[in-house]
Amino acid sequence: MIHHHPDNNLLLEYASGSLNWAHSLVVAAHIQLCPKCAAQLKLLNSVGGSLLATATPSASLESSEPDAFGKLMQRIDRQPDKDEEQCAGSGSSALPLRDPIFASVPPVVRKLLAENPVLQWRRLSRGLKEARLKTGQNEREVSFHRIAPGSKVAEHDHRGREITMVLYGSFSDADGVYTPGDFLVREPGEVHRPTATQDQECLCLSVVEAPVALTGIWGKIINPFLSIKPQ
Amino acid sequence: MAATHPNKGGISSVQVPDHTRDDEWSGLLVRVGRDRDRRAFERLFSHFAPLIRGFQFSRGGQSSAPEAADELVQEVMFRVWTKAPTFRPDKAAASTWVFTIMRNCRIDALRKSNRQPATDESLNVEDIWDDSQDEQPLVYLQQARNQHAIAAGLQGLPPEQSHVIEKAYVEGKSHSEISEELGLPLGTVKSRVRLALKKLQSSISR
Numbered sequence: 013m014i015h016h017h018p019d020n021n022l023l024l025e026y027a028s029g030s031l032n033w034a035h036s037l038v039v040a041a042h043i044q045l046c047p048k049c050a051a052q053l054k055l056l057n058s059v060g061g062s063l064l065a066t067a068t069p070s071a072s073l074e075s076s077e078p079d080a081f082g083k084l085m086q087r088i089d090r091q092p093d094k095d096e097e098q099c100a101g102s103g104s105s106a107l108p109l110r111d112p113i114f115a116s117v118p119p120v121v122r123k124l125l126a127e128n129p130v131l132q133w134r135r136l137s138r139g140l141k142e143a144r145l146k147t148g149q150n151e152r153e154v155s156f157h158r159i160a161p162g163s164k165v166a167e168h169d170h171r172g173r174e175i176t177m178v179l180y181g182s183f184s185d186a187d188g189v190y191t192p193g194d195f196l197v198r199e200p201g202e203v204h205r206p207t208a209t210q211d212q213e214c215l216c217l218s219v220v221e222a223p224v225a226l227t228g229i230w231g232k233i234i235n236p237f238l239s240i241k242p243q
Numbered sequence: 244m245a246a247t248h249p250n251k252g253g254i255s256s257v258q259v260p261d262h263t264r265d266d267e268w269s270g271l272l273v274r275v276g277r278d279r280d281r282r283a284f285e286r287l288f289s290h291f292a293p294l295i296r297g298f299q300f301s302r303g304g305q306s307s308a309p310e311a312a313d314e315l316v317q318e319v320m321f322r323v324w325t326k327a328p329t330f331r332p333d334k335a336a337a338s339t340w341v342f343t344i345m346r347n348c349r350i351d352a353l354r355k356s357n358r359q360p361a362t363d364e365s366l367n368v369e370d371i372w373d374d375s376q377d378e379q380p381l382v383y384l385q386q387a388r389n390q391h392a393i394a395a396g397l398q399g400l401p402p403e404q405s406h407v408i409e410k411a412y413v414e415g416k417s418h419s420e421i422s423e424e425l426g427l428p429l430g431t432v433k434s435r436v437r438l439a440l441k442k443l444q445s446s447i448s449r
Contacts, residue, residue: 020440021418021433026372028411029346030420033354033371040371054335055393059443060346060412061339062394065265069293070300070312077313081288084317085281088324120370127365146365148354 014046014193022197023049027056034152034219037120038175038195041217044118045193113158113180113215116192121179121217131156139163139208157216159183159208167205172221174198181214183207265390268337269330276327284324291323291341292316298345301413318348336390347372349415389447396446404439407432 018026018039025031026039043049077083114125124145125131131143139160147154159165159181175197182191183206190196198204200221208214268290274283299312322344330340347368354368397405410421418436422429 020437024411024436024440025417027346028415029350029372030411030415030417032417036371037366040373044373055389055440055444055447057343058336058339058390058393059397059408060342061336061390062397063409063412064294064298064342064345065336065338065390066394066397067294067297067301070296077317080292080313080316081285084288084320084324087317087321119373120366123366123370148365148367 013191014042014048014195015188016190016194016196017046017049018042018195018197020052023052024056024059027053028060032151033149034147034154035175037124037147037154038177038217038219040120041118041179042177042193042195044120113213117179133158137166140165153220155218155220157218159206159214159216161208161212161214162210164205164207167203172200174218174220176216176218179215179217181212182209183214183216184209265336265338266332269332272323272327272330272337272340273332275324276330287323288320292320294338295319295341295345298413315345315348315352318352319345322348339390343372353415392447393443396443399446400439400442404435404442407435408439411436 022031022035022039026036026043031039043053114121117125124147128143128145131145133141133143136142140163141158142155143158144153144155156179157176161181165183175195177196178190178192178194180192182189184190185204185206187204189209268287271280271283271287274280275287295316296312299315319341323341326344330337335343350368350372397408400408407421407425410416410424411418416424418432419429421427422432425432
């Protein structure tokens, strides 16, 4: 059961296409797991549909293109339907997917894994590993965080807004317990200390605006590149 | 409301209520998807091209050159043709479906103009804004009627609320961009959006 959702403002920014790429990615991952937000997205898409349907039509005559439809049909004839092609390309099952921790991630994360077949895990502190992800933008850091069972993450504060979504296992902090699908926003200046539950490792997807400042003793990056074992 | 007549060209000249017209566009989309029916596609084009151009032109300032609008029409309608086989009339109104395609085209165009490094181009827009329709039919059977209620609801919003909604959807501005532009605190923009949504929600559950 998902208890923590993106708010209506974020969902509307996502639906209208005005939310940045990295945040949209996490919102999409949440929506794919959350029927409630998926239903809300329908409403928000319909708002866009209504605005389009009631736009003041701008006559084709003003167009700089005299035969726009003919031009389009030429393009269509030149290019036979090949919408399936893209799917074929990503068929190779990515290595990390064999790890059970990734077994039930939502489709957008699966795609992200396919595009990042080699995850470079680096240890941030005891019990906490991070792998940065290429997502097609570089304004924000998108990464997986893995917390070992029962581990406490070093207390840290956020210089920029941090959005986290749980993908596997669970963790808790002073405000509650978070399970797969839960979506959390931490504003700059908020300090917290997440702890993974005892019996399970925890995997999260997170987006950070500016690098997180680790404030405690474990704040040093000890071992930058620990590769995941393939099998 | 589509108070003015959006029909140029080939559309039947009989004026019918909006939700019936929605069904008409849905029917045409189904024919394009199933039969690759070019006449149906041409009618869709005559209907949606002026709306897409109108939507793009009302974006205030930025990139509202006719060429940009023409390019958008070409790209959106190309994708409409390609993706029509996946359109499900019981899941989305035609205009909503076309809107999601248009939104994705605009995100693509914006990314191209911002020149994201090509080497880092891993995910594409449809991975994140997935417009394949989910498998929850029953809840959404009333999609077309909802669409109608939402259009009416939008008309009934106080101007300061509909203004921020339009800025987000039509101009593609984030809440913080809107707050900067209007010189309003971010919290005010957020609460206007939330109030507007509450009203729209109640208009469909009525």
